[in-house]
Amino acid sequence: xxxxxxxxxxxxxxxxxxxxxxxxxxxxxxxVSQMGSVDAVSEPLPGAESYGxxxxxxxxxxxxxxxxNLLFExxxxxxVTYPIGFYKQVILSENEQEEIYELLEDVVEQSKDDLTEAxxxxxxxxxxxxxxxxxxRPDMTYEEFCDVFNRIDKILGGGSKYSDxxxxxxxxxxxxxxxxxxxxxxxxxxDHVSGAYARLFADYMGIILAILPVFLxxxxxxxxxxxxxxxxxxxxxxxxxxxxLTRYTAIIAMTLLPVIILSINPLLxxxxxxxxxxxxxxxxxxxxxxxxxxxPTILFSVSMGFLLTELTNGLLAILLQAxxxxxxxxxxxxxxxxxxxxxxxxxxxxxxxxxxxxxIFNDLVKNRIFYTIISILMLFGSIILYxxxxxxxxxxxxxxxxxxxxxx
Amino acid sequence: MIERYLxxxxxxxxxxxxPHIIAALGLCxxxxxxxxxxxxxxxxxxxxxxxxxxxxxxxxxxxxFLPDQDKDIRELIRSKRxxxxxxxxxxxxxxxxxxxxIVLSFLMFLQKSNCIFPFGSYLYGTISNCIFLGGLGVFIxxxxxxxxxxxxxxxxxxxxxxxxxxxxxxxxxxxxxxxGDIEDKIYLLVVGLAMLIAxxxxxxxxxx
Numbered sequence: 001x002x003x004x005x006x007x008x009x010x011x012x013x014x015x016x017x018x019x020x021x022x023x024x025x026x027x028x029x030x031x032v033s034q035m036g037s038v039d040a041v042s043e044p045l046p047g048a049e050s051y052g053x054x055x056x057x058x059x060x061x062x063x064x065x066x067x068x069n070l071l072f073e074x075x076x077x078x079x080v081t082y083p084i085g086f087y088k089q090v091i092l093s094e095n096e097q098e099e100i101y102e103l104l105e106d107v108v109e110q111s112k113d114d115l116t117e118a119x120x121x122x123x124x125x126x127x128x129x130x131x132x133x134x135x136x137r138p139d140m141t142y143e144e145f146c147d148v149f150n151r152i153d154k155i156l157g158g159g160s161k162y163s164d165x166x167x168x169x170x171x172x173x174x175x176x177x178x179x180x181x182x183x184x185x186x187x188x189x190x191d192h193v194s195g196a197y198a199r200l201f202a203d204y205m206g207i208i209l210a211i212l213p214v215f216l217x218x219x220x221x222x223x224x225x226x227x228x229x230x231x232x233x234x235x236x237x238x239x240x241x242x243x244x245l246t247r248y249t250a251i252i253a254m255t256l257l258p259v260i261i262l263s264i265n266p267l268l269x270x271x272x273x274x275x276x277x278x279x280x281x282x283x284x285x286x287x288x289x290x291x292x293x294x295x296p297t298i299l300f301s302v303s304m305g306f307l308l309t310e311l312t313n314g315l316l317a318i319l320l321q322a323x324x325x326x327x328x329x330x331x332x333x334x335x336x337x338x339x340x341x342x343x344x345x346x347x348x349x350x351x352x353x354x355x356x357x358x359x360i361f362n363d364l365v366k367n368r369i370f371y372t373i374i375s376i377l378m379l380f381g382s383i384i385l386y387x388x389x390x391x392x393x394x395x396x397x398x399x400x401x402x403x404x405x406x407x408x
Numbered sequence: 409m410i411e412r413y414l415x416x417x418x419x420x421x422x423x424x425x426x427p428h429i430i431a432a433l434g435l436c437x438x439x440x441x442x443x444x445x446x447x448x449x450x451x452x453x454x455x456x457x458x459x460x461x462x463x464x465x466x467x468x469x470x471x472x473f474l475p476d477q478d479k480d481i482r483e484l485i486r487s488k489r490x491x492x493x494x495x496x497x498x499x500x501x502x503x504x505x506x507x508x509x510i511v512l513s514f515l516m517f518l519q520k521s522n523c524i525f526p527f528g529s530y531l532y533g534t535i536s537n538c539i540f541l542g543g544l545g546v547f548i549x550x551x552x553x554x555x556x557x558x559x560x561x562x563x564x565x566x567x568x569x570x571x572x573x574x575x576x577x578x579x580x581x582x583x584x585x586x587x588g589d590i591e592d593k594i595y596l597l598v599v600g601l602a603m604l605i606a607x608x609x610x611x612x613x614x615x616x
Contacts, residue, residue, distance in 0.1 A: 019557050026564045091447040211563070215556040222555070315471065318559050319431055322463075323438070 010250030065170035075123020194270040194285035217305025218314040240387035299375035462537035469542025536597035543603030550607035
């Protein structure tokens, strides 16, 4: 079939370009340096010194640890927030600090003056005993507490760890032996080991594949322009849709290929580890994750490259995708396990945590479908643009990129 | 002769450099939304400059050969009296001046936003980072003649500085100012300038 011939020809062309080899090199280096090797999963032994840490789900623990952190930041008048990107340090005015103290008056038993004094002493001396006596009112429910802290989050401009979504992250406690055993059993029974590592794989791959494929896309679109092959191609009988689609699918295929190959090593390791623990690994765990989780990120990156390069000269595509990438990857910051939302790069930087995965699963599906749809729409946009240029109805590449004046 | 160079500069600024200046300014205006820019101490200011502002070097310096990417245009330029090398040096000189002005203005803005930091050292450190990343891109561009790769390589270098970067990159680690260190910036500056010059000289020999 003609389409297959075209597709294979495109793949061969991509396989011969320097850009592709540099892409492969960057992908491999990033992967090898970040993922490391699959650690042997073994049953935790009783009586060990530490089993790691986890977030406590006890409301009391969450409330007290959140309050503790707030008092510390309040004392120094320096708050850490992550509104959409990097660490952002918020410094409050006198009025804003007053507002927070007033809100806290409803939460604690102490008066505002006592609270203020304790806070200043805590922040100044780092002596925790200064705030040990601060008690939360016994009649305060968890919901009321979160409500107050949500309002504090708004005063801080949003994105703080005091909002509903992040308040749990203050409550860091050590895991008990029983909890460590539960985690271990979950990795074995629910994930069959390979599932747990597949998610970590998707986490790392997502980060790098949100930016790298755009370069392949830009190079491909610009190639015709440089070789001045446009006129020749435009005159051929093939529809614009076929031309663009074969290029697009070829880039997607040539991007997926090394990703699948890179997944073989961790898959084999998990198969071995699973066998050692007496179970069979899920052989398709990595493939499922690559197509369901990683692929939409690739689709988006390539579609962005195609559309904006068709529209301008490619640099805008790189710049915009780079900004998208920076904001997406750094937006999660502290919450790097199970951070989905509408982020281009859903994060899951851990092995296991099957329950977290289940809890975000629906959001993940919605997110991935959303990005797939946007990618398809952008692809249609580039087909339409290409077609319009071909029919002579558009000279956008002249208008937006170079300013060709008739006088020199 | 100076008049001719000034004319070349004016044309370059108007027709080639302008979109990249707009992109660089766009990045600067975006900064307050994704990073804190008020009341920063010297470490957080250094982080902002090292991690974010260094990228301006890629935006402003790498596109130096873009106007003559087209083979026909290269031939046309070679037929003119000015050596293509001179034209490239004028372009890069212009880009460096504009880059320095943008970085300077951004630092002044930070100072006005109550950030406390050693102005001179940080200006020097940030420009060194920019020149290194830009120089790397220009050098790659001159060898491979592919704008996408020219952007990709410095971007990958920048990414590699995260994680265990310091261990492998040593003196060429980009985020040293954030760690309180300004001595290594000289290596970045010198090697960056060398790569810029080498790139322009290599490009002279480019076929077509």
